[in-house]
Amino acid sequence: xxxxxxxxxxxxxxxxxxxxxxxxxxxxxxxxxxxxxxxxxxxxxxxxxxxxxxxxxxxxxxxxxxxxxxxxxxxxxxxxxxxxxxxxxxxxxxxxxxxxxxxxxxxxxxxxxxxxxxxxxxxxxxxxxxxxxxxxxxxxxxxxxxxxxxxxxxxxxxxxxxxxxxxxxxxxxxxxxxxxxxxxxxxxxxxxxxxxxxxxxxxxxxxxxxxxxxxxxxxxxxxxxxxxxxxxxxxxxxxxxxxxxxxxxxxxxxxxxxxxxxxxxxxxxxxxxxxxxxxxxxxxxxxxxxxxxxxxxxxxxxxxxxxxxxxxxxxxxxxxxxxxxxxxxxxxxxxxxxxxxxxxxxxxxxxxxxxxxxxxxxxxxxxxxxxxxxxxxxxxxxxxxxxxxxxxxxxxxxxxxxxxxxxxxxxxxxxxxxxxxxxxxxxxxxxxxxxxxxxxxxxxxxxxxxxxxxxxxxxxxxxxxxxxxxxxxxxxxxxxxxxxxxxxxxxxxxxxxxxxxxxxxxxxxxxxxxxxxxxxxxxxxxxxxxxxxxxxxxxxxxxxxxxxxxxxxxxxxxxxxxxxxxxxxxxxxxxxxxxxxxxxxxxxxxxxxxxxxxxxxxxxxxxxxxxxxxxxxxxxxxxxxxxxxxxxxxx
Numbered sequence: 001x002x003x004x005x006x007x008x009x010x011x012x013x014x015x016x017x018x019x020x021x022x023x024x025x026x027x028x029x030x031x032x033x034x035x036x037x038x039x040x041x042x043x044x045x046x047x048x049x050x051x052x053x054x055x056x057x058x059x060x061x062x063x064x065x066x067x068x069x070x071x072x073x074x075x076x077x078x079x080x081x082x083x084x085x086x087x088x089x090x091x092x093x094x095x096x097x098x099x100x101x102x103x104x105x106x107x108x109x110x111x112x113x114x115x116x117x118x119x120x121x122x123x124x125x126x127x128x129x130x131x132x133x134x135x136x137x138x139x140x141x142x143x144x145x146x147x148x149x150x151x152x153x154x155x156x157x158x159x160x161x162x163x164x165x166x167x168x169x170x171x172x173x174x175x176x177x178x179x180x181x182x183x184x185x186x187x188x189x190x191x192x193x194x195x196x197x198x199x200x201x202x203x204x205x206x207x208x209x210x211x212x213x214x215x216x217x218x219x220x221x222x223x224x225x226x227x228x229x230x231x232x233x234x235x236x237x238x239x240x241x242x243x244x245x246x247x248x249x250x251x252x253x254x255x256x257x258x259x260x261x262x263x264x265x266x267x268x269x270x271x272x273x274x275x276x277x278x279x280x281x282x283x284x285x286x287x288x289x290x291x292x293x294x295x296x297x298x299x300x301x302x303x304x305x306x307x308x309x310x311x312x313x314x315x316x317x318x319x320x321x322x323x324x325x326x327x328x329x330x331x332x333x334x335x336x337x338x339x340x341x342x343x344x345x346x347x348x349x350x351x352x353x354x355x356x357x358x359x360x361x362x363x364x365x366x367x368x369x370x371x372x373x374x375x376x377x378x379x380x381x382x383x384x385x386x387x388x389x390x391x392x393x394x395x396x397x398x399x400x401x402x403x404x405x406x407x408x409x410x411x412x413x414x415x416x417x418x419x420x421x422x423x424x425x426x427x428x429x430x431x432x433x434x435x436x437x438x439x440x441x442x443x444x445x446x447x448x449x450x451x452x453x454x455x456x457x458x459x460x461x462x463x464x465x466x467x468x469x470x471x472x473x474x475x476x477x478x479x480x481x482x483x484x485x486x487x488x489x490x491x492x493x494x495x496x497x498x499x500x501x502x503x504x505x506x507x508x509x510x511x512x513x514x515x516x517x518x519x520x521x522x523x524x525x526x527x528x529x530x531x532x533x534x535x536x537x538x539x540x541x542x543x544x545x546x547x548x549x550x551x552x553x554x555x556x557x558x559x560x561x562x563x564x565x566x567x568x569x570x571x572x573x574x575x576x577x578x579x580x581x582x583x584x585x586x587x588x589x590x591x592x593x594x595x596x597x598x599x600x601x602x603x604x605x606x607x608x609x610x611x612x613x614x615x616x617x618x619x620x621x622x623x624x625x626x627x628x629x630x631x632x633x634x635x
Contacts, residue, residue, distance in 0.1 A: 006213060008043030010138040011035045011112070015130050017145045019201075021175045026150070028121040030128050031065075035114045036136075038107055046136065047104040047113050052097050053090075054126050061121040063100050068115035070106045081106040083115065125247070127153060127232035132208040133161060135223075142207040143230065148173055149200045152236040154248070156362065159228030160539035160608065165207035173201040206230060218532045219542045221354040221404065226540045233363055249364040251408070252415035258350075258366075259412060263312035264333070268348070271337035273318050274298075278342045288344055289384060292376050293395035295342050296388050299335045305389035309401075311350050311372040328389055329372050335388040336374040346374045349385065349419050351407035354545070359406060361418065373398060375409060375419060385421070392460040394496040397425045400454060403545035403604065422604060425453035426547040430498075431526050433505075436557040437631065441509035441518050447526075450498040454546050459499050460492065472503065479525060481508050518562075518631040522554045523597050527625040533615040541607050542614060548601040558591045558631055565630040566593060572620045574613050578603050581621040585629075597625055 012035040020029050036046055047070075053061040068083030088102035104113040119128070130143040142165070147153055157163075179193040214227050235248040259265035271278075277298060285291035303326055310329040313320075317334045320326035326334070332348075339346035350369040352359045359368045374386040390399045398421060407419045430452070435445035451459040463471050468489060476482045487503035509515075527550075533542075558564060566585040573580050582598045599621055606614050 006043075006137050007040040008036055008038050008046045008136045010134060010136060010141065011037055013132075013138060013141040015128075015143045017128065017143075019146070019148055019151070019173075019175070021177055022122075023178050023180065025122065026124060026148075026175075028119075028124060028127060030119045030121070031116070032118075033114075033116045035112060038109060038111045038113065040109060043136065044107050047107040049102055049104075049115060051100040051117065051119065052093070053100055053119065054097055054121065054123055056096055056123070059122045060098075061119055061123065061126075064118050064120065066102070066115070066117040068102065068104050068113070070104045071112040071114070072106060072108060073110065079106075124151065124237075125234045127234065129229055129231045130206070131227060131229040132206075133159060133211050133214050133228040135213055137213050138208070138211040140207065140209055141211060142205075144206075145204045145232075146171070146173065146201050147204070148175075149202075150237060150239050151234065152238065152244075154233045154235050154362070155204075156231045156233075156360065157229075158231060159226060161208055161211055161228035163206055164209040165205060167205045169203050171201050171203045172198055174198050215535075217535065217538060217540065219544050220540060221543055222357050224357045231363070233365070249366070250415075251364045254364060254366055255410050255414065255416040258348075258410050261312065263314075264348070265410070267313050267317050267333050268337050269340060270317060271334070271341040273321070274338050274341055278338060282342050288376065288378055289395075291342055292339060292344055292346075292384060292386060295338050295344070296335060296386055296395050299331065299338055299388040300391045303331050303334060303388070305331050309353055309356070309370045311366075311369050331389050332372050332374060332387055335386060339374060339376060339386070344376055346376045346386070348372050348410045349375045349407040350410060351402055351421060352404055353401045354404050354543075355401065356404075358404060359408070361406075369408070371402060373402065373407070383419075385419075390457065392457045392464070392495055394425070397453070397457070398423065400457075400545055405605070423454070423546045426549050427454040427458075427544075428452035428498075428549045429455045430549075430551045431553065433522065433526060433552070433554040435505070435522060435554065437518065437520065437559060438509075439514035439559045439562070439633075440512060441515060441520075443505070443507040443520075445505050447501075447503050447505050449501040451500075452498040456495070456499045459501075460495065463489065463492065463499070475503075478529075479507075481510075483507070514633075516633045519628045520556070520631060521626060521628055522556060523552055523595055523625040526552050526554070527597060528618075528622055531615070531618045531622055533611070533618060536615075538611040539608055541605050542611060543605050544601065544603075546604050548599070550597075550599045552595075552597040552625075554595045555588070556593050556595070556629070558593065560591070561634050562591075562631050563634060564593045565632065567595075567624070567627040567629065570620075570624050572617055572624075574617050575610070578606065578610060578613070579617055581617065581624070583621075583624045593629070595629070597621075 014033045017028060017030040019026050051063055053063060066085050070081045072079045083102060083104055088100060091099045091101060093099045132141040175197050177195040177197050208228060211228060214223055233248060236244055236246045238244045281291060281294045285294050303320055303324055306325050306327060308327040310327045313329050313333050314327050317337055320330040320334060336346045336348055351371050352369050353371050356370045376384040376386060378384055384396050385398055387398050403421060403423055405421055407421050409416050409419050430450040432448040435443050437443050472484055472487050476484045483506040484503045490500040491497045492499060569585060570583045579601045584596045586594055588594045
């Protein structure tokens with residue numbers, strides 16, 4: 001496994017989880033041994049290790065047997081430095097998670113660090129996942145687990161790396177049952193008892209070899225969606241004498257609990273304080289979609305999203321309205337409540353943002369979600385997804401962070417259902433360019449740009465951050481010798497319409513004097529600067545989030561006495577209508593040529609098996625845009 005860019009490499013990573021009895025209660029006991037070689041200074045960070053420890057009420061996970069060593073070659077001999085465990089410290093990370101942190105000593109380039117520890121847990125639902133892959137390469141990662149017949153766990157393998165070893169077998173295990181003595185209610189003394197019990201168990205064994213580092217690539221969601229790992233969820237318990245007990249969550253229970261929650265369902269019919277503001281909207285708009293847009297605009301103008309993503313309210317919705325600020329849940333639950341106040345049957349939809357990770361329908365767990373939006377049925381099969389956190393988006397467009405495949409509808413009288421989050425809007429960029437070139441190669445002309453859908457939101461956000469002057473200065477700065485003497489933005493605040501930019505363009509010739517031949521690349525001036533897909537192979541899906549359309553139309557007036565040799569037209573198509581690129585070149589009138597480039601990607605997500613086609617599609621499209629237009633002086 002060669003990775004010359006790696007700053008460190010995991011030589012060996014071993015984990016083993018087994019069950020033990022503590023008195024009469026089962027515990028999880030998870031051992032870990034890790035050995036890592038530091039290759040460069042950039043790899044020093046891996047010498048700092050974090051071990052999460054869950055706690056709730058009076059119970060907490062405990063770490064024991066912590067040992068660590070750093071090995072360095074000094075003067076031809078191996079020097080071994082021990083980790084002083086007293087220097088490890090604990091950090092409160094969340095309400096229920098503490099992190100034990102320690103740093104291996106004397107780390108330098110070429111060092112090998114090794115550490116081992118055991119975590120004991122009373123929380124059988126918190127069976128630790130095992131991650132085979134990291135941000136650095138791993139030569140060998142191995143995990144074993146022995147699960148007695150009393151516990152039923154769902155196992156789910158994730159990621160895109162193959163297993164080098166996978167085995168399971170039925171074994172016999174023994175556990176020491178200890179019953180404390182004491183006095184009964186009648187004052188009788190009962191002695192302590194020890195008993196050895198036997199049980200069947202399933203022994204699992206997995207390993208991966210030469211696992212590459214998880215590489216960040218364009219158009220990914222969160223690394224946790226791609227990393228090779230195995231997850232465990234406690235589905236049921238079968239303790240002798242009690243019968244089988246289903247302890248796993250289910251969507252029906254999650255749906256019911258949310259609707260009964262003071263921080264969720266109970267908030268949705270408490271928008272009476274908005275009645276006076278909503279009455280005029282009800283009177284003005286009879287169409288449900290138009291009324292919904294008006295109600296959304298009311299919320300957008302009055303409550304600002306504070307950047308915090310939650311699916312449950314942080315407090316009463318009226319308070320958020322009065323403070324004019326709230327979390328995503330505060331804003332969008334308020335939106336749903338306001339829609340209901342306006343006589344519209346809006347329902348909440350739970351989702352997980354792209355940075356939070358994809359939702360797995362096989363694991364009914366509320367912690368998979370971190371966001372909520374609204375859904376409004378419009379009749380037939382039509383539904384409108386609604387979010388009020390982003391003022392720069394039109395009604396019906398979810399923020400880019402929410403474009404994560406599926407959400408879960410929460411509704412009374414049902415167990416809920418899955419809802420597609422596929423966007424109704426594309427990312428669309430249209431450029432109409434009118435240029436004139438003189439005998440020297442000086443270019444002058446006008447450019448008209450339109451940014452629609454998600455391109456419009458991105459452009460408006462950038463314009464909001466930079467201001468008009470810096471926006472245009474940055475645009476000109478991306479091209480050598482561009483001058484933009486004048487410019488004008490239109491429809492800046494009309495988010496349901498394209499943002500338009502019109503500007504005057506000048507580009508000076510590279511050499512003085514009339515030229516017999518001019519080589520121009522007008523499409524390349526306005527198109528992509530390079531192929532975003534540099535690597536020959538990719539194991540992960542390409543997740544754009546939305547469909548894409550880019551159109552460049554250049555009309556070029558030639559100098560008198562010159563003609564142009566036009567590039568050949570081309571059509572490039574991806575399999576299964578996944579995308580299409582069209583290039584045309586024509587003489588529209590004497591002395592005038594027109595070049596048109598149209599690129600369309602028709603899917604928000606492309607599987608890894610489509611990557612080669614997508615990469616080649618971009619290569620061919622960019623090569624066509626880069627073809628020179630040869631302008632020659634007539635003989």
